[in-house]
Amino acid sequence: MAYPVFFFGRRIVFALSAVCLGDFLFAQLAIQMSVSILMIVYLLQFKPLESPFANRIELMNECTIVVLTYGLMHFSDFMLEPEDRNMAGYIYMAIVLTNIAVHLIILIRDTCIKAKFVCRRCSNWCNRRRSRRQDVQIQIAALPARAPVVTLQEMVEDYRNPEQSSIQSEICS
Numbered sequence: 001m002a003y004p005v006f007f008f009g010r011r012i013v014f015a016l017s018a019v020c021l022g023d024f025l026f027a028q029l030a031i032q033m034s035v036s037i038l039m040i041v042y043l044l045q046f047k048p049l050e051s052p053f054a055n056r057i058e059l060m061n062e063c064t065i066v067v068l069t070y071g072l073m074h075f076s077d078f079m080l081e082p083e084d085r086n087m088a089g090y091i092y093m094a095i096v097l098t099n100i101a102v103h104l105i106i107l108i109r110d111t112c113i114k115a116k117f118v119c120r121r122c123s124n125w126c127n128r129r130r131s132r133r134q135d136v137q138i139q140i141a142a143l144p145a146r147a148p149v150v151t152l153q154e155m156v157e158d159y160r161n162p163e164q165s166s167i168q169s170e171i172c173s
Helices: 003-020 025-046 052-075 082-142 152-159 166-171
Strands: none
Touching: 003 025, 025 052, 025 152
């Protein structure tokens, strides 16, 4: 349960190093690399997340952060040639895009699995509903025929002339 505390502490260290060490790029990078390496060690040692897959993804993210933090040195005065900086930028973008692509693939895969599950549930629900409708239709078909519809006028005539009742003859026949 200490992982959220470390995660938050890392953000605090980043903010403090950016504010307090604004003129010392290499000190900021060294601090960030140290914190990232400590997070990698923590992830490998304690595996704080729910599933092994989530732990591996978080470990991949931390390794990506270490590589990208190391790559930031190439954008300082350390590398003087513009062509080299340009190539370092392309490599930096490739690493970031690879990380994003991995996360998108995982997201799409999980969405497809959930959509498949929802479609199966919907299909099962529709099949049960269709089956119930057929059962009701069978039960309705099994019911005896309805008594003839009698109008108010016929009822009045039958009341006046009980010997010539058309209603009784229809019901009895």
